[in-house]
Amino acid sequence: xxxxxxxxxxxxxxxxxxxxxxxxxxxxxxxxxxxxxxxxxxxxxxxxxxxxxxxxxxxxxxxxxxxxxxxxxxxxxxxxxxxxxxxxxxxxxxxxxxxxxxxxxxxxxxxxxxxxxxxxxxxxxxxxxxxxxxxxxxxxxxxxxxxxxxxxxxxxxxxxxxxxxxxxxxxxxxxxxxxxxxxxxxxxxxxxxxxxxxxxxxxxxxxxxxxxxxxxxxxxxxxxxxxxxxxxxxxxxxxxxxxxxxxxxxxxxxxxxxxxxxxxxxxxxxxxxxxxxxxxxxxxxxxxxxxxxxxxxxxxxxxxxxxxxxxxxxxxxxxxxxxxxxxxxxxxxxxxxxxxxxxxxxxxxxxxxxxxxxxxxxxxx
Amino acid sequence: xxxxxxxxxxxxxxxxxxxxxxxxxxxxxxxxxxxxxxxxxxxxxxxxxxxxxxxxxxxxxxxxxxxxxxxxxxxxxxxxxxxxxxxxxxxxxxxxxxxxxxxxxxxxxxxxxxxxxxxxxxxxxxxxxxxxxxxxxxxxxxxxxxxxxxxxxxxxxxxxxxxxxxxxxxxxxxxxxxxxxxxxxxxxxxxxxxxxxxxxxxxxxxxxxxxxxxxxxxxxxxxxxxxxxxxxxxxxxxxxxxxxxxxxxxxxxxxxxxxxxxxxxxxxxxxxxxxxxxxxxxxxxxxxxxxxxxxxxxxxxxxxxxxxxxxxxxxxxxxxxxxxxxxxxxxxxxxxxxx
Numbered sequence: 001x002x003x004x005x006x007x008x009x010x011x012x013x014x015x016x017x018x019x020x021x022x023x024x025x026x027x028x029x030x031x032x033x034x035x036x037x038x039x040x041x042x043x044x045x046x047x048x049x050x051x052x053x054x055x056x057x058x059x060x061x062x063x064x065x066x067x068x069x070x071x072x073x074x075x076x077x078x079x080x081x082x083x084x085x086x087x088x089x090x091x092x093x094x095x096x097x098x099x100x101x102x103x104x105x106x107x108x109x110x111x112x113x114x115x116x117x118x119x120x121x122x123x124x125x126x127x128x129x130x131x132x133x134x135x136x137x138x139x140x141x142x143x144x145x146x147x148x149x150x151x152x153x154x155x156x157x158x159x160x161x162x163x164x165x166x167x168x169x170x171x172x173x174x175x176x177x178x179x180x181x182x183x184x185x186x187x188x189x190x191x192x193x194x195x196x197x198x199x200x201x202x203x204x205x206x207x208x209x210x211x212x213x214x215x216x217x218x219x220x221x222x223x224x225x226x227x228x229x230x231x232x233x234x235x236x237x238x239x240x241x242x243x244x245x246x247x248x249x250x251x252x253x254x255x256x257x258x259x260x261x262x263x264x265x266x267x268x269x270x271x272x273x274x275x276x277x278x279x280x281x282x283x284x285x286x287x288x289x290x291x292x293x294x295x296x297x298x299x300x301x302x303x304x305x306x307x308x309x310x311x312x313x314x315x316x317x318x319x320x321x322x323x324x325x326x327x328x329x330x331x332x333x334x335x336x337x338x339x340x341x342x343x344x345x346x347x348x349x350x351x352x353x354x355x356x357x358x359x360x361x362x363x364x365x
Numbered sequence: 366x367x368x369x370x371x372x373x374x375x376x377x378x379x380x381x382x383x384x385x386x387x388x389x390x391x392x393x394x395x396x397x398x399x400x401x402x403x404x405x406x407x408x409x410x411x412x413x414x415x416x417x418x419x420x421x422x423x424x425x426x427x428x429x430x431x432x433x434x435x436x437x438x439x440x441x442x443x444x445x446x447x448x449x450x451x452x453x454x455x456x457x458x459x460x461x462x463x464x465x466x467x468x469x470x471x472x473x474x475x476x477x478x479x480x481x482x483x484x485x486x487x488x489x490x491x492x493x494x495x496x497x498x499x500x501x502x503x504x505x506x507x508x509x510x511x512x513x514x515x516x517x518x519x520x521x522x523x524x525x526x527x528x529x530x531x532x533x534x535x536x537x538x539x540x541x542x543x544x545x546x547x548x549x550x551x552x553x554x555x556x557x558x559x560x561x562x563x564x565x566x567x568x569x570x571x572x573x574x575x576x577x578x579x580x581x582x583x584x585x586x587x588x589x590x591x592x593x594x595x596x597x598x599x600x601x602x603x604x605x606x607x608x609x610x611x612x613x614x615x616x617x618x619x620x621x622x623x624x625x626x627x628x629x630x631x632x633x634x635x636x637x638x639x640x641x642x643x644x645x646x647x648x649x650x651x652x653x654x655x656x657x658x659x660x661x662x663x664x665x666x667x668x669x670x671x672x673x674x675x676x677x678x679x680x681x682x683x684x685x686x687x688x689x690x691x692x693x694x695x696x697x698x699x700x701x702x703x704x
Contacts, residue, residue, distance in 0.1 A: 013686040045688020093697060102697070115628070221686045336696040357690040 007220030016225040017049050020232055024053045028235050029184050030228060031177070031320050033170060034191035035062030035348025036219050042353040044221045054232060057184075057320035058353075060173050061191050063138040064090050064346035065318060066273045069306040071166045072096035075135050077301050078164070079109030084127060085164075086112045086120035087135040088142075090346045095339060097306035117142075117149035117163070124153060124161035133295045136163040140194045143167055143284055144258035147265035150286070150293045162295040165286060168271050170194050171202055172282035178210045182321050187231040190216035192223070192246040197262075199254025203242045211240045218246040265290055274342060275308070275315030314341035317350055324351040331355060374468045379498025388496065392474060396481045401457075401492040409492040411457055416517040418453035420444055423510045429476070432546045433561030436509060437479035442564050442638060443589065444513040445487045449568035450585040450641065452521030452575060455487060459512040460494040465504035476507065487566035489513070518572060520579035525603045527583035532672040533650040534608065536642045537570065537663040538563065539616040540593050544635035545624045558624055563639035570662045574643060577656060584644035587637070591695045594633040596642065597680045598694040608680040610670030610692070633682075634695045644672065 006012075032038055038058045041047055047056060060066055073096045079085045085101070092101040092113060105111040110130075114120055117134045124132035136146040146163060153161040170191055177183055190200060195216045203214045213234035217227030227245040234241060244250055262284070271283025286294045296302045308314075311329050316322040324330055324343065334340040336352055343349030377384040394402060401409040422444045429436040441458065448455040460480065464473070484491055542563040549558045567587065574582050588596040593615070601608045617632055625632045639662065645653050650668055657663035680692040 008685050010686050043690055044684055044686055045690050046686075049686075049688055221688075356693050 007218070007222040009222060013221050013225050016222065016229050020054060020225065020229045021051050023229065023236055024051055024232050025236060027053045027055070028186045028232060029055045029057050030187045030189060030231050031057040031059045031185045032189040032217070032224075033059040033061040033174065034194070034219075035065065035346065035350070036193070037061070037189060037191070037217065037224060038350050039348050039353050040219045040221065040224055042357040044224075045357075046221060046224055050228065054228060056228075058317070058323070058350040059188075059320060060177070060273065060276065060318040061139065061170065061194075062343065062346050062348040062350070063142070063168070064094055065314065065342040065349045066168055066276065067091070067094070067137050067166045067342070068272045068274045069097055069308055070304050071137075071164065072101065073098070073306050074296065074301045074304050075101060075133075075164055076104045076109075077304060078133050078295065078299060079104045079111055080107075081299070083131045083133050083299070084110045084112060084123060085133050085135060086114050086117075086123060088115075088137065089113045090348070091135060091137060093339070094342045094345045117146045118152060121149050121152045121156070121158065121161060124158050125156065128160060131160050131162070134161075134163045135166075137166045139168055139170055139191070140198045140262070141196075143262045143266065144197060144255075147261045150265050150290055151261065153293065154290070159292075162293045162298050163286075164295040165284065166271075167266065167284035168273060169268070169282050169284070171206065172279050173273065173276070175206065176276065176279050176282070177319055178212065180319060180321075182319075185212070185320060186235055187213040187215070189224075189227045189231065190214050190242075192216060192218040192250060195244075195246065195250045195254065197255050197258050199252050200242055200244060200250065201252060207240050207242050213240050214242045216242070216244045216246050216250050218249065273318075275318045309340050312341035314343050314351075317343055324354040327351070372469060372471075373466070374464050374470060374473060374498055375466050376498050376500065379464070379496060385496065392477055393494065393496070396477050397484075397491045399490050399492070401490060402494075409457075411492060411514070413456075413514075413516055415519075418448050418451035418515045418517055419512065420447035420451065421510065421512040422447060423508060425505065425508050426547065427505055428547075428550050429472070429506050431550050431562055432559070433543075434564045435476055435479050436507060437476035438483035439564050439638060440509040440511045441480055441483035441487060441489070442566050444511040445489055445566045445568050446587050446641065448513040448515035449566075449571040450523070450587055451515070451517070452523030452571070452582075452585065453515035453517045454572055455489050455513050455515040455568050457492045457514045458484060458489050459510075460491045461510040462494075462496045463504055463508040463510075464496065464498045465506050466498055466501050468506050473507070483566065487568055518575040521575045521582075522580045523582070523585055525584065525600065527580070528600070528604050528606070528644050528672055529583070530606060530672055530674045531647045532583055532644050533647050533668050534597075534610065534642055534644050534670045534672070535650070535653055535657065535666060535668050536593070536616065536640065537567070537657055538640055538665040539618045539621065540588070540637055540640060541617065541621045541625060541632035541635035543638040544592070545621050547636070548628065548630075549624065558620060560618075560620055560624060563637060565639035565662060567639065567641050567662055570657065570660050571641065571643075573660070574653065574656070578645070578649050578653065581646040581649050582643055582653075583646065585641055587641040589638060590636050592632070592634040592636060593640075593642070594631070594680070594692045595694040598692060600644075601680050602678050604672070605677050607673040607676040607678070608670060609673050609675075610680065610682050612682055612684040614667050614669045616665040616667050630699055633692065634699045642669075647671070
């Protein structure tokens, strides 16, 4: 557990909290991009330990939460047509327009929960008379493994494997948030694991253009408070630099081998974000050379559309305009057993994190 | 004996005819051999002194063989422990199988032997049972149901009504081992580990606690499915009082913690099979911990928290960095995260 227990150290965490307290003189809104960071902040009770002047705004970095409703409907359509659908676990309970993947499984669909897309290639190999689709959702973090599954399937000559792509990219989402007229964000905590793949060179022009500090940050309590301290220190000094708190994992240039695999299989394309809408050049699509592995065209399901639930304010939560408990449905009509939107389902979703861990529920009763 | 020369269980073994009888004679009666079962009647007649505690449970674990045990001993321990958690001394078990045709007879024998061994170690007799065979695809190898019968301990008074503010919450060992042992063998989760299930019987330890401390032991509960979080949340809701627990006091093996970390699972929600909590009068906290630590089933005993008058119906965990969070029950199954 090296590199973990050290970053959950009480004294070190407290000393950074004291530093933040000492440094901060004005109100600052800091957005943590990644849902894993939101989860870490709430689960460890850090939100309550921060000075009132430092407000954390929860960003859109939950892959499950930003996957559009119609993609879930598409996966269900496949499942109901005798296709073996393989998925990461937290995707399966997200409600589509009529049901979730889990409900489609209960109705007889062959849904497999996997940890790695390479496992899905194995499923395809073992079931040559069946079509196998991997539900390739996620940010830049999962893109290399998803791309690699395509390369493996191609190398093995598997004709029954394809992926349903819903890959989104972090930097365009950050820019979309900054361009929003309601944006009140003063600094970002960059998503540590995304940067482990992609590096952080591309953030420098953004920090310059929007005059906003960006601190690439990890996920453990000490990472989070140190990242927040670094952001606050920059804000107080009027700086807007890109800094790397998560240096034990993240290199400026990222992981070259992983980036090469992504670039071989995917190209940048437009993507719809659940609750936010379409953002130009904000995701990955398969390159023409790999179109045989594109489940949408292979099964003719591109036209499936679905409206969002109008009671759900997930879009505003994902853009940091509202906090989960400011939603009139929070903890009432919408709860983890009966989620109206994805942020209440995923363990990284801001609404679920608040529901499970935050004392906003204590004070509300 | 003829049909037992076959390799697999088939529908004939559940027909109620000759093949069923052969299966029972050659495996079940031979293994469990006791005066109640040997009457080969539709049921058994037994005597009890005073109040009896009854608990039933069905076992559908997949895979049926895992590190540290199999579905057979689980079916004994699960029900024996549930009876023990009622503050009773488990005496008898019923045993019912639903077998999917095609199960290897050798596997069935292994499971039955494990049941016998676990029943002997728990001090219970199998006194009645049932065997059904279903068509392939209508089951998953083997399902087992057991019902346990126990005599309520003369000094036992286990009920949520007894729990009061100030009571201490004590756990007998490390959490999340069973769930992670099963997880490590599930298809699609490629990770290897030496984590073994903690499945075991807890009745002798709970009985000993009642022998020594009587009604100062207010409550027992084993956090099986849903894990420690779910059980504590349920208790807090039932008693309408608060529960405060301390993350640093909850025993968790390094290897289990690491596996949970890798798979993105919270050990507080992972299933246990050899773990129980007891809620006791604060005056006996130290003595209870000392007694339990001397027992082979309680070496890692730890006092993890207490019942409080604050935040009624809620469980609050105080974590290692000084923060707090609400512990909620598990909603569906715990799902691995994307990244």
